[in-house]
Amino acid sequence: MAAGTALLYDEEMTKYKLLWVDPACKIEVPERLTVSHEALVRTGLAARCVSIAVREATDEEILLVHSEEYLEAVKKTPYMTLEDLMAFTQQYGDVYFHPNIYHCAKLAVGATLQLVDSVMTGRVRNGIALVRPPGHHSQKSAASGFCIFNNVAIGARYAMQKYGAKRVLIVDWDVHHGQGVQYCFEDDPNVLYFSWHRYEHQNFWPNLRESDYDSVGKEKGAGFNINVPWNKVGMENSDYLAVFFHVLLPVAYEFCPDLVLVSAGFDSAIGDPEGKMCATPDIFAHLTHLLMNLAGGKLCAVLEGGYNLTSLAQSVCQTVQTLLGDPAPLPADLGGPCESVLKSIHCVRSAHKQYWSCLKYTADLPASELSAKSLKVAEQKTGNEPEAQEQRSPEEIVWPEPPKRLCPPVRTAVALPEGVACPDACKRCSSAEAPSSLVLNRIRGDFFKESEDKVTLTALCDLIALLERMAKNEVRNGLALVQDVSMAMVCVMQHAPTSLTNRVLLVCVGDGCVPTRITEDGKTLLVHISSTEAQGQKSKHCVPVCLRKGCSDVAGFMQAVLGLLLPLGYEYNPGLVLLVRMPGSGVCESVWQQLAGLLQGLAQGHTLVLMQENETASAGPTASALLGSPAPMLGLLGNLLSEDLEALETLRNTLQADWKLLQVNACQQN
Numbered sequence: 001m002a003a004g005t006a007l008l009y010d011e012e013m014t015k016y017k018l019l020w021v022d023p024a025c026k027i028e029v030p031e032r033l034t035v036s037h038e039a040l041v042r043t044g045l046a047a048r049c050v051s052i053a054v055r056e057a058t059d060e061e062i063l064l065v066h067s068e069e070y071l072e073a074v075k076k077t078p079y080m081t082l083e084d085l086m087a088f089t090q091q092y093g094d095v096y097f098h099p100n101i102y103h104c105a106k107l108a109v110g111a112t113l114q115l116v117d118s119v120m121t122g123r124v125r126n127g128i129a130l131v132r133p134p135g136h137h138s139q140k141s142a143a144s145g146f147c148i149f150n151n152v153a154i155g156a157r158y159a160m161q162k163y164g165a166k167r168v169l170i171v172d173w174d175v176h177h178g179q180g181v182q183y184c185f186e187d188d189p190n191v192l193y194f195s196w197h198r199y200e201h202q203n204f205w206p207n208l209r210e211s212d213y214d215s216v217g218k219e220k221g222a223g224f225n226i227n228v229p230w231n232k233v234g235m236e237n238s239d240y241l242a243v244f245f246h247v248l249l250p251v252a253y254e255f256c257p258d259l260v261l262v263s264a265g266f267d268s269a270i271g272d273p274e275g276k277m278c279a280t281p282d283i284f285a286h287l288t289h290l291l292m293n294l295a296g297g298k299l300c301a302v303l304e305g306g307y308n309l310t311s312l313a314q315s316v317c318q319t320v321q322t323l324l325g326d327p328a329p330l331p332a333d334l335g336g337p338c339e340s341v342l343k344s345i346h347c348v349r350s351a352h353k354q355y356w357s358c359l360k361y362t363a364d365l366p367a368s369e370l371s372a373k374s375l376k377v378a379e380q381k382t383g384n385e386p387e388a389q390e391q392r393s394p395e396e397i398v399w400p401e402p403p404k405r406l407c408p409p410v411r412t413a414v415a416l417p418e419g420v421a422c423p424d425a426c427k428r429c430s431s432a433e434a435p436s437s438l439v440l441n442r443i444r445g446d447f448f449k450e451s452e453d454k455v456t457l458t459a460l461c462d463l464i465a466l467l468e469r470m471a472k473n474e475v476r477n478g479l480a481l482v483q484d485v486s487m488a489m490v491c492v493m494q495h496a497p498t499s500l501t502n503r504v505l506l507v508c509v510g511d512g513c514v515p516t517r518i519t520e521d522g523k524t525l526l527v528h529i530s531s532t533e534a535q536g537q538k539s540k541h542c543v544p545v546c547l548r549k550g551c552s553d554v555a556g557f558m559q560a561v562l563g564l565l566l567p568l569g570y571e572y573n574p575g576l577v578l579l580v581r582m583p584g585s586g587v588c589e590s591v592w593q594q595l596a597g598l599l600q601g602l603a604q605g606h607t608l609v610l611m612q613e614n615e616t617a618s619a620g621p622t623a624s625a626l627l628g629s630p631a632p633m634l635g636l637l638g639n640l641l642s643e644d645l646e647a648l649e650t651l652r653n654t655l656q657a658d659w660k661l662l663q664v665n666a667c668q669q670n
């Protein structure tokens with residue numbers, strides 16, 4: 001299994017800059033690269049990465065995307081005078097040239113391809129290339145938006161040609177639309193291009209009609225181009241997560257890519273003069289984490305934009321720290337997506353419902369949206385724009401430093417019955433000292449008849465010991481194989497408040513009765529995925545998810561996880577995630593590993609898994625997920641059962657009053 005995170009950087013790419021006056025261009029400065037790299041060095045993150053050398057791209061590689069005429073023209077720029085360079089620039093606009101920019105552009109492509117090589121060959125698991133000039137705006141025969149060669153588009157073609165990658169997902173979280181990437185792959189069903197971008201009803205650069213949500217791709221590529229327009233500025237963490245949960249992730253899992261390329265622009269972070277958004281740098285830790293179980297973990301991030309040197313450096317560090325496997329920060333106080341984003345989400349899901357089975361049951365657009373489309377009615381400012389943002393200059397905007405993300409010394413501790421081997425790299429946890437009489441009485445009080453069952457008692461004490469070590473952050477996560485999962489579950493629920501947290505996300509997978517009394521105190525959010533209709537009353541903190549074909553239905557299970565469980569979990573923001581595999585759940589191993597992987601984005605990675613002791617076959621795969629190994633690819637998901645999809649949609653509608661991150665549609669226009 002590949003491990004390690006590649007870091008590609010070469011100081012040579014800082015050696016070009018704007019040589020004349022052009023207010024729109026002056027933000028793209030060499031310091032963007034130096035502050036990013038220096039932050040990685042200062043925080044010690046660079047030393048934890050595998051440094052891969054940068055190289056120049058060859059002509060052949062550049063010609064995977066660009067025309068010979070364009071390449072030949074750019075080749076002449078090193079020899080141009082300042083006047084020639086300015087004239088040459090004029091023919092493209094929104095970009096600037098420099099005698100050394102051709103060299104740097106070849107290095108940016110070369111760095112991208114070196115990154116693709118190191119990931120595709122398994123030399124590393126994932127990685128990031130800190131490059132300039134960026135690439136996602138450049139086209140076959142044109143430079144645009146500071147971009148000369150399209151680094152990520154060439155990387156995608158290169159991966160398919162050299163490594164036979166069948167399906168490549170490109171996630172463009174830069175705040176600008178990568179029109180160059182869209183044009184390159186719009187008729188190609190093997191490359192799924194996803195971009196969100198500041199749009200403001202075509203009033204923001206590059207002011208293209210084809211950047212809107214109804215550009216879904218052409219001919220065979222229809223459905224494989226996803227545009228999410230931000231029609232307002234000031235978007236926050238909740239808006240970004242809502243788009244991941246309700247647009248990108250369901251489709252990305254259905255697409256099942258062999259490789260994920262990220263056009264990692266950080267001008268979508270707070271403080272950026274271009275984006276004017278409010279999402280904080282730690283959100284990139286979560287966006288990265290949510291993509292890391294796709295493609296068996298093969299993820300290549302390539303720098304695009306990002307012009308606030310403070311938020312850029314912080315966002316780069318948040319991204320790299322997650323690529324390295326460190327626990328994600330708590331997704332602090334998420335609200336719900338704003339009305340404008342809900343409209344965009346609804347429009348995108350509606351535009352793509354015919355192409356993706358996970359979107360089949362998207363409610364139709366309200367008539368008002370359709371008419372507005374034709375009338376191009378710009379949304380009236382509702383007056384609830386964050387005043388602070390608008391008034392202050394980008395440099396004046398402040399935000400809290402991202403929280404430290406400490407790595408507990410032990411990643412995965414296990415509590416096992418006698419005789420069960422401890423999975424590799426895990427640490428066996430048993431209650432060394434005899435449990436305190438208080439604890440014993442507590443446990444006896446709840447479970448024991450008079451007869452003292454030594455084995456069960458010991459097992460529960462081991463479990464409590466594990467919890468307490470998680471509470472001290474000595475251990476990140478844990479796995480316990482127990483005789484009776486229900487008893488163990490109640491034991492943990494009882495003990496968690498005292499030791500770890502008073503907010504537990506309890507995820508039960510498989511049929512079986514869950515003692516609902518534990519969800520009455522509001523300190524627990526229960527999500528129970530099973531094949532049986534909910535008997536108990538569903539409530540804000542007790543969410544039964546019924547899959548008619550049961551937990552063995554990979555497609556249905558994943559959609560329930562992505563579109564319901566994760567949004568709930570992120571909004572609830574627990575201090576512990578308790579993942580329980582009920583006996584006979586029927587859940588398939590790789591889906592179980594996906595779930596165990598994705599849930600680690602919550603509670604700073606404090607995930608405790610409970611399984612029946614006879615499921616020793618699953619102990620290894622579960623442990624590997626808890627140790628941070630990417631879950632195996634699920635393969636092409638089968639079709640979703642329409643009744644399950646409808647039930648999921650209905651459940652979201654019912655719960656969205658309490659859980660804002662479940663909203664997928666703008667409130668119906670009257």
Ligand SMILES: O=C(NO)c1ccc(Cn2ccc3ccc(C(=O)NO)cc32)cc1
Nearest residue numbers: 024025094095145174176205265304305306
């Ligand atoms: O970071 C980015 N992409 O990821 C990105 C891309 C493009 C721009 C805008 N831009 C860059 C040079 C330039 C010149 C003129 C205009 C103009 O507005 N002309 O009308 C705009 C311009 C900013 C950032």
Ligand SMILES: [Zn+2]
Nearest residue numbers: 174175176305
């Ligand atoms: Zn950008």
